[in-house]
Amino acid sequence: MLKIILSYFQSFSGLSKEVWWLALITLINRAGAMVIPFLSLYLTDNLEFSLQQVGWIMTSYGLGSFLGAWLGGKLSDQIGYYKVILGSLFLTGISFMAIQYFTSFWSICIGFFVLIAVADMARPAFFVALSAYSKPENKTRSLTFIRLAINLGFSAGPALGGVIIATIGYYGIFWIDGITCIIAGLVMIQTLHPKKAKILDQEVVIKNPLKAHKDGIYILFLIALALFGFIFVQYFSTIPLYYKKIHHLSEEKIGLLLAMNGALIFLFEMPLIAYLEKTNITKIGNVAGGFILTGISFVLFLITPWAGILIIGMIIATLGEMVSFPFGNAFALDRSKKGRQGAYMGLYSMSFSAAHIFGHNSGMQLIDKFGFNNTWIFMALISVLGIFLLYVVKQKLNNEKLVSTDS
Template sequence: MKKLLLNYIDTFSGLSKEVWWLALITLINRMGAMVIPFLSLYLSDNLCFSLSQIGWVMTSYGLGSLLGAWIGGRLSDRIGYYKVILGSLLLTGISFFIVQYFSSFWSICISFFVLIAIADAARPAFFVALSAYSKPENKTRSLTFIRLAINLGFSMGPALGGLIIATVGYSGLFWVDGITCVIASIIMIKTLHPKKARVIDREIVVDNPMPAYMDRTYILFLVALTLFGFIFVQYFSTIPLYYKEVHFLSEQNIGLILALNGALIFVFEMPLIAYLESTSFSKIGNVVSGFVLTGISFVLLLITPWAGIVIVGMIIATIGEMISFPFGNAFALDRSKKGRQGAYMGLYSMSFSVAHILGHNSGMQFINQYGYDNTWLFMAGISAIGTFLLLMVKQKVNKEKRTQILKPV
């Protein structure tokens, strides 16, 4: 047991103090992100929106995310990641205070569009910051560490969010979300100000950098990742409704199941990534494995009406997530060395924004028309398509490596 604990602690060795501070900022920010997992329930129970209306709100959420990721990527290359992250945190906190006072359909669509555009402008900047604060050999583990902080926050957030809803009501979620964003920005000013933080791995700028949208292999990778995001976002929109409407779970129990995802990641992801890095599997190969497992998690929901299957499905999906996201992030960062990192990581973030735009609404509309079982079959089919595209990416990357080896010096 002692050896296991020491091996676990060893997976964190070598990470810079700036990465630790960035992880703490992320943890505090994500602990407060309680509105998002409960958004579909908030719109359904508190505002009495229909499934169709909830789907369109989720679409506006995704459109805001798309715009924010694009702006954040461009600003990161122009004014630097520090200003983008700090401005995003402060303005997001203020936005959370305001959006709770809107209740009509169109005002909710517009307010959440603006809120998530501001919030997601920080996403490309966080990737660029992480790259700057990490040694090249530590980037995958640093990405995994930040994800650990995100998921620890998400594991604590939904559980606490369920209690807040039961005691204070949904309005309490907005106040806590806003306050945590402001706290995170204050910590960033104190710890990661450019005069205090050291840049370990400066951004590589090549001569005549390739525009990100011209990198065909990268674009194909992003299409596959968008499909992965398409099925993954169901765990934050249609899956909570499935838990409630089919298995009759309370908001508190739903929060605990969602918290299981973050708890598993907190305990197992760093050792799992450290192990996979020691194997011969490529980054893309690992992403493929994770994609397949996530698709299987939807198939499991069709096997039995037993309520415990939702926990089994969550565990399988979490393993898929633990494998896919860190190596997908690492592949994108490696690829970004062909051009400006902000633009590359902006497109990377935008792929998940597109998933939000299409995934939430399509899931809601599909359930409304064809029911839950057919929707889960559809998600499994999307997983199969995405897996095929990733195998094509793997083939192209291997071809590029062979060409590079054969190229005369």
């Protein structure tokens, strides 16, 4: 047991002070992230929108995310990641507090489009910041550490959010989400101001950098990642509805089930990544492995109506997430050295934004027309397609290495 504990803490060694501050800022921000996990329930139960309307609201959410990711990547290259992150945190906080007063369909669509556009401007900027604050050899573990902070906050957020909704109503989670964004911004001013933070890995400025959208291998990788995001976002829209409508779980139990995802990541992701980094499995191979596990989690829903399968499915999906996301992030950062990091990481973030645009709405429409079981079959087939594309990426990377070796 002592050896396991020591191994766990050793997986954190060597990370820079700035990465620890960035993790704290992320933790504060995500601890208040209560609106998004309960958004589909809020829209159907509190505002009484139909599943089709919720699907289109989720699409506006995704379009805002797409715009924000593109804008954040562009601004990170032009004015720097620090200003982008700070501005995003403060404006997001104000937006969360304001959007609770929007109740009509179109005002909700426009409101969430603007809110998520502002919020997701920070996503590519966070990646660029993390790259700057981390030594090259620690990039994957630093990314994993930030994800740990995200999921530690996310494990607390839904659990607390479920209690708040049950006691004082939905309006409480909007206020907390907004306030924590602003607090995270204030902490950033005190800890990661450009005059206080040390840049450990300066971006190498190269002549004629490769434009991200012209990097064929990278684009194919992002398409596969968007497909992974397409099925993964179901855990934040259609699956909570499945929990409630088919298994009749309360908001509190749904919150605890979602919180288990973050708790598992907090306990096991860092040592798992530290172990996988020592193996011969490539980053793309790990991403594909995580994709397979997440696809299997949907198949499990078809096997039995036993409620315990929900816990097993969440564990397997979480394991897939733990493997795919850190190595997917790390591959994108490595590839971004071919050009401007902001543009590359902007496209990376946009791939998940595309998943939000199509994933939530498609899931809602599929459930409305074909039911939950057929929807889970469709998600499993999407995972097969994504795994095939990652195989193609791996083959192209091998060919690229052979060409560079010959030259």
